[in-house]
Amino acid sequence: MMLDMEMNKIHIENLNVFAGRQQILKDININIPKNKITVILGPSGCGKTTLLKCMNRLTDLYPELKVTGKVLINDKNVLDPHADIVTLRQYMGLLMQRPYPLPMTIYNNIAYGLKLRGVKSRRDLHKQVMHYLQLANLWDEVRHRLREPASRLSIGQQQRLCLARGLAVNPEIILADEPTSALDPISSQYIETKFTELKNDYTIVLVTHVLRQARRIADYVVFMYLGEVIEQGTVEEVFGNPKMEKTKQYLGGTFN
Amino acid sequence: MYLLNRIQRHRVNYTWMIVSLVLVASLPFLLFLGLYLKSFLLIHDYHLGDLLFSKEWKPGSGKFGFYPFIVGSIWVTLIAMLISGPICILTAIYVTQYTKKRFLRIMHPAIDILAGIPSVVYGLWGILVIVPFISDFVGPLFGVKTLGYSILAAGLVLSIMIIPFILNILIEIFRTIPIELKEASLSLGATQWETIKHVLFKKALPGIIAAFGFGLARAFGETMAVLMVVGNVVNLPKSVFDPGYTLPALIANNYGEMLSIPKYDSALMFAALILLAVSLFFNLVMHFFIDRYNKLAA
Amino acid sequence: MKRSKKIEESFFKVLMVIATYSILAVLALIMYSIFAKGIKAMSWEVLTTVPSGGYYYGKGGGILNAILGSLSLAFGATLLAFLIGLPVALYINVFLVRYKNAVRMIRFILDLVWGIPSIVYGAFGFSMMILLGIQTSLLAGTITVTLFILPIMIRSMDEILRTVPIGLSEAAYSLGSNKSELAFKIFTRQTISGIITAILLSFGRGIGDAASVLFTAGYTDNLPNSLMEPVATLPLSIFFQLSSPVPAVQDRAYASALVLTLIILLVSLFSRGLGKRYHKTKINF
Numbered sequence: 001m002m003l004d005m006e007m008n009k010i011h012i013e014n015l016n017v018f019a020g021r022q023q024i025l026k027d028i029n030i031n032i033p034k035n036k037i038t039v040i041l042g043p044s045g046c047g048k049t050t051l052l053k054c055m056n057r058l059t060d061l062y063p064e065l066k067v068t069g070k071v072l073i074n075d076k077n078v079l080d081p082h083a084d085i086v087t088l089r090q091y092m093g094l095l096m097q098r099p100y101p102l103p104m105t106i107y108n109n110i111a112y113g114l115k116l117r118g119v120k121s122r123r124d125l126h127k128q129v130m131h132y133l134q135l136a137n138l139w140d141e142v143r144h145r146l147r148e149p150a151s152r153l154s155i156g157q158q159q160r161l162c163l164a165r166g167l168a169v170n171p172e173i174i175l176a177d178e179p180t181s182a183l184d185p186i187s188s189q190y191i192e193t194k195f196t197e198l199k200n201d202y203t204i205v206l207v208t209h210v211l212r213q214a215r216r217i218a219d220y221v222v223f224m225y226l227g228e229v230i231e232q233g234t235v236e237e238v239f240g241n242p243k244m245e246k247t248k249q250y251l252g253g254t255f256n
Numbered sequence: 257m258y259l260l261n262r263i264q265r266h267r268v269n270y271t272w273m274i275v276s277l278v279l280v281a282s283l284p285f286l287l288f289l290g291l292y293l294k295s296f297l298l299i300h301d302y303h304l305g306d307l308l309f310s311k312e313w314k315p316g317s318g319k320f321g322f323y324p325f326i327v328g329s330i331w332v333t334l335i336a337m338l339i340s341g342p343i344c345i346l347t348a349i350y351v352t353q354y355t356k357k358r359f360l361r362i363m364h365p366a367i368d369i370l371a372g373i374p375s376v377v378y379g380l381w382g383i384l385v386i387v388p389f390i391s392d393f394v395g396p397l398f399g400v401k402t403l404g405y406s407i408l409a410a411g412l413v414l415s416i417m418i419i420p421f422i423l424n425i426l427i428e429i430f431r432t433i434p435i436e437l438k439e440a441s442l443s444l445g446a447t448q449w450e451t452i453k454h455v456l457f458k459k460a461l462p463g464i465i466a467a468f469g470f471g472l473a474r475a476f477g478e479t480m481a482v483l484m485v486v487g488n489v490v491n492l493p494k495s496v497f498d499p500g501y502t503l504p505a506l507i508a509n510n511y512g513e514m515l516s517i518p519k520y521d522s523a524l525m526f527a528a529l530i531l532l533a534v535s536l537f538f539n540l541v542m543h544f545f546i547d548r549y550n551k552l553a554a
Numbered sequence: 555m556k557r558s559k560k561i562e563e564s565f566f567k568v569l570m571v572i573a574t575y576s577i578l579a580v581l582a583l584i585m586y587s588i589f590a591k592g593i594k595a596m597s598w599e600v601l602t603t604v605p606s607g608g609y610y611y612g613k614g615g616g617i618l619n620a621i622l623g624s625l626s627l628a629f630g631a632t633l634l635a636f637l638i639g640l641p642v643a644l645y646i647n648v649f650l651v652r653y654k655n656a657v658r659m660i661r662f663i664l665d666l667v668w669g670i671p672s673i674v675y676g677a678f679g680f681s682m683m684i685l686l687g688i689q690t691s692l693l694a695g696t697i698t699v700t701l702f703i704l705p706i707m708i709r710s711m712d713e714i715l716r717t718v719p720i721g722l723s724e725a726a727y728s729l730g731s732n733k734s735e736l737a738f739k740i741f742t743r744q745t746i747s748g749i750i751t752a753i754l755l756s757f758g759r760g761i762g763d764a765a766s767v768l769f770t771a772g773y774t775d776n777l778p779n780s781l782m783e784p785v786a787t788l789p790l791s792i793f794f795q796l797s798s799p800v801p802a803v804q805d806r807a808y809a810s811a812l813v814l815t816l817i818i819l820l821v822s823l824f825s826r827g828l829g830k831r832y833h834k835t836k837i838n839f
Contacts, residue, residue, distance in 0.1 A: 058439045063356060090445035100436045103459040112454065113444040162440070169444050262732070269734035273641040273649070280642050280704060281660060283667050287678050294681040343573045350570035363574075365826065366581050372818045373584065374762030376789040377811050380796060381584050384591065416580055423577075449563035470669065477671020479765040480793065504673045504765065511680070511769045521684075528677035532670060539669040543662060 009034040009173060009203040010055065015069035017050055017059070017227075024050050026227045028069070032220070037195055037204045039214040039235075042224035043250070048207040051224070052177050054078075055205070056092045057085050073173070090117065093166025093202075095176040099158035101150035102165075106142050109150045109161055113169040128168065136164035137190070156187030163194070174198065176206045180213070192217050211251065215239060223247050287532060295526035298519055307526065313490045320523045322530070324490050328407065328500035331493060332482060333475045335411025340419045341468055348426035353452060360427075371420035379484030382413040387485055395497055402497040405487035411496070413481050422471040429463035430456065462549035466542045473538035477531050479504035503527045585815075592812025595805035601813070605775040612802030615775075617810050620791035623778050624814070627692060627771060627785060628761035631699035635707045635756055638700070640749070643711035644737040647718070661712065668705040673765040675702040680769035692778050692785040695771025702766045703756040710755055714748030715741055747828045754825040758818050764789030788814040 010032040017025040025047045032038045040048045050059070057078050059065045071078040078088050102109050110129040119125055129146075133139040138160045142153070150161055159179060166174065176195070180188035195204055196217055208214055214221060214235075221238040223231045223246075231238055231247045242248045260268065298307070298320065310321030351363050390412075391404030433456055441451040457464075487499020488509060507524050597616075605615035650657050679698030688694050718741055726736045742749065764787070772784030773794065788810050795807035 053439075056443055058442060061435060061438060061442075086445055086447050089443055092443065094440065094443035096436055096440065098436070100434065100440045102437070102441065102455050104454075112441075112446075116445045116450070165440075165444065175443075262735075266732050266734045269641070269738060273645040273734075273737075276638045276641045277645055277660070279638060280667075280708065281663055283701065283704070284663060284670070287670065287674065290678050290681050291674070343577065346566075346570040346573035347577060350567075350574045354567065354570065363578075366578055368822055368826070369585075369819065370577075370581055372758055372762070372822050374764070374789055374814060374818065376764045376792045377588060377762075377815055378584075380792060380807065380811050381587050383796065384587050385583065416584075419577060447559060447563065449559070449566065473669055474671075477673060479671065479673040480789070484793070484796070504671060507673050507677055508765055508768055525677055525681060528674050532674045535670050535674070536666055539666050543665065 007034050008032060009073070010205070011070070011072040012051075012054075013070040013072070015051070015054060015067070015071065017047070017054065017068075018066040019062075019064050024065070024227050025054070028229055030222055030229060030232060032203065032205060034203050035199055035201075036219035037199050037206060037217050038220040038222065039218035040205065040207045040222045040224060041211070041214050041218075041250075042209065044209050046224045047227040048209075048224055049177050052175050052205065052207050055173075055175060056089045056094065058094075060085075090169045091171050092173045092175050093163075093169060093171040095159070095163055095166055095174065095179040097178045098182045099155060099162045101153070101158050101161055104150065105147050106150045106153070106161065107146040109165050110168050113165055117169055132164040132168045133161075135167055136160045137194070138164060156183055156190075159183055159187065159191065163191070171202065173203045173205065176204065178208055178210075179206070180208075180210075211253075223250065225250070284536065288529075288536075291525050291529040291532060295522050295529050298522040298526050301519070311492065315517050315520045315523060318519065320519070320526075322503070322527065324492055325501050325503045325506050325527065326530070327492055328486070329476055329502040329504075331407045331496070331500060332410045332414060332486065332502055333472060335408065335496065336414035336418060336475045337468065337472055339412065339415035340422060340471065343415075344419060344422040344426050344467075344471075345464065347423060348430050349452060349456075352427060352430040353448070353456070363427075367420045367423055370416070371424070375417070375478065375480040376484070378413055378417050379481035382409060382481060382485040386412050390497070398497070400495070400497045403487070403499070405485055405499050406497050407486065407493050407500045408496040410482045410486035410500070410502070413485055414475050414478055417478060417481060418471045418475050421474055422467050425467035425470065426460075426464060429460050429467070433459050462545060466546045466549070469538050469542035469545070473535050473542075476534055476538075477504055479508050483508050503531055507531075588808075588811055588815050591805075591808035592815075595809040596812060597809075600806060600809045604777060609775070610798060610800070610803055612800045617786075617788070617791050617806060617813070619775055619777055619786040620788045620810060621813060623692075623771075623774075623785040624761050624788040624817075626778055627695050627699060627767065627787060628757055630692070630696040631703060631760045632707075632753060632757045634696065634700040635704045635760075636753055639704055639707035639711060639752075639756075640742070643708050643715055644741060646712055647715040648723070648733055648737040648741060651723075661709070664705045664709050664712075668709060671765070672702050672763045673768075675699075676766040676769050679766065683770065689782070690770060690772030690784045691782045692771065693781040695767045695785060695787070696781075698766050698770040699760045699763065702763060703760045706759055707752055707756040710752035711745075711749055714745045714752065717748075718744050751825045751828050754821050754828075758821040758825075761821075762789060762814065762818055764793055788817075 008031040012028055012030040015025055015028040016023065028051060040051060042048050053059050054067060055071055055078065059067050067079060069079065073088065073091055076083060076088060078085065102112060104112065107129055110132055111125050114125055114128055119128060130139060133142065138157060141157060150158065153161060180191050183191065192213065195206065198204065218235045221233065221235050222229055223238060225246050231242060231244045238247065239251065242251060302320065307320060307322055308326065309323050311323050312319040312321040313324060351360055386409050387404035390406060390409050391402055394408070395402040437455060437459060438451055441455045446454070482502050483505035486502060486505060488501050488505055489499040490501050491498070493500040507527050510520070510524060599614065600616040601621070602618055603616040604619045606613065609615040646657055646660055675698055679694060679701070683694050722740065722744060723736060726740050731740070767787050767790060771787055773786050773790055774784045775786070778785040792807045792810045792814065795803045795810065798804060
């Protein structure tokens, strides 16, 4: 491994996921570097999203999934049944394929996470809501409609709201699952630019199947195929000089 | 081979469809018109406000005050809703959020059977179990002497009858909330219960209100089971242990003698008209509600 | 703070468990009461004879009149409702499929009609009988119950027909079918078990309802032998016999209730079995 262990934020060791008899993830070992954008790349159905959901244990919601192995974040194993998963999840903000604003006002979408974090006074709430909406470049568009239901925003705005919502719990990591797949090109570009800014303060894990997106913003690349990690390394290594045949084929566009 | 050729068969089929459709679509209007015409005699001779709010019910001397029946119906319906409402919400959340999918496979047939049991059988069960339960246990518990045939008995039986109806809708509503919404809330560090309380419940709220509205309309018109346990005494009940009378029970109980007293049949048809109006009103409002909710969700 | 969160969740979880299991317990209790009382009162005589002289004072006889009456009334009403309901459901899903607003309107009306209490149908049926000069009879009862189960029949069929994929219509059209052939030949065959489920559901509703037949079907101790004569029904036999002060007559009410409940359970069991198969296998044609 090129990057030294001190610089790694997430360690995934021997992660296996089964759905009934089918194995969805096979013996995954990844180190995700701190303050970098790590792109998990691969054709659809290769287990990328499941891998992401293992990191904050949303796999709990799918009783049919059986997860073994370790996901270490700050040396705490997320997959440990005794772990305080509720607190651990606050280390990670999640951005999904489509924006799912909570069924409440724009303001409360942000305040929800803040309150969970223990922010109580109205002044603090107000200040922080404003701060995170500004951080997601949404403030100017919504400052006069904070009391409207979030569902009235456009899809692009909703996704930025979800980003602000995720940042508001003050995470160290951002998990993003194809966050631009439902967006128009301008909103997509905005999210990408934002990620490159945010990586100074956050560790970003981005799942995508769009090769060009990976090329544009990735620092570190994990290439997956059929539930296995085929190859991982810095963007120069994987894109510039792929070692595995499957990676070469994927990069060359032979299969998708 | 065939009596008619293809085109002729098409025409026959088409006519058959149109005639049926017109018949069905005109049904609510026919019902309304029929009942209105039959109760016209009464509405014409009396003031509508007097009919609805007068307490005196003496058909023999031409006094038709529906107030006791309306009040009785409202009491019984509200009690039924107060009991079944929370039970349905709690159960719907439990079976959709806390149990394995296998549990729903037990729950669904149970709900179906509860929904299928006929009203008279519920009434019979009410007489066998609920009425003695109230006269021997609940009444003494509150220091009240009661025969058991009471507003409370009717409310209790009715609450069981509308549970399957409301519960089915609620389970469907909670099941169709996208799992991503749960993921979003959990990933922000909410516990499962916080997610249910602040996100899922809020998301489901319009649907819950609609389900309650439909259940309420259903309870208001329920006849046989209520008739069998409510006591059928024309008065304004002072407590839930008093017997009462409801609009549907009024109609069902007096069908035999209605032709012997002038305007009596008109009065009963007027009661039916009230029931129809209440049912249509609630269903109408709830449908608009659901429609708006669906549009917002889309 | 964390602790109070936990306590709150546990508290509500306990409530949920209580609510859920109390529903199941009540169902079990109801079934137990009906079966315990009913089986005690059940005998061959009850099932196979009509009331004889002195029946209502506790002497011999049975409820065959009500069993046969209910079955014939419910069969008749289900058949009529099917003959009116199927074309409507097909029309909505084949002919009107492109007119979304019209379809929505019709479904809306059907849902409204579905919500109307059965006593209102009974009252309406009765007023129509007076208008037309018909006595309480099998015919009047059947027509009233038909109206009552019609929306149930149509909406249940409609829900199944909606699921027919558009590709099937396209394939049929491209083979030169016209719309009514598509409707009556292809849609019905594709959804046959769903349609049977709708029929069974309506039958179960029809046979169990008392309020709609109270004024219209009347009651008699004889077997039905013409459409224009009154007919006994199970729900009403329960209702009337239960209000008797004679214990032997009340017992027959329990027997009637058991018979009625068994019929409905059987119907619902049957439709459930069908429903499962419907999901597993596709119909070939």
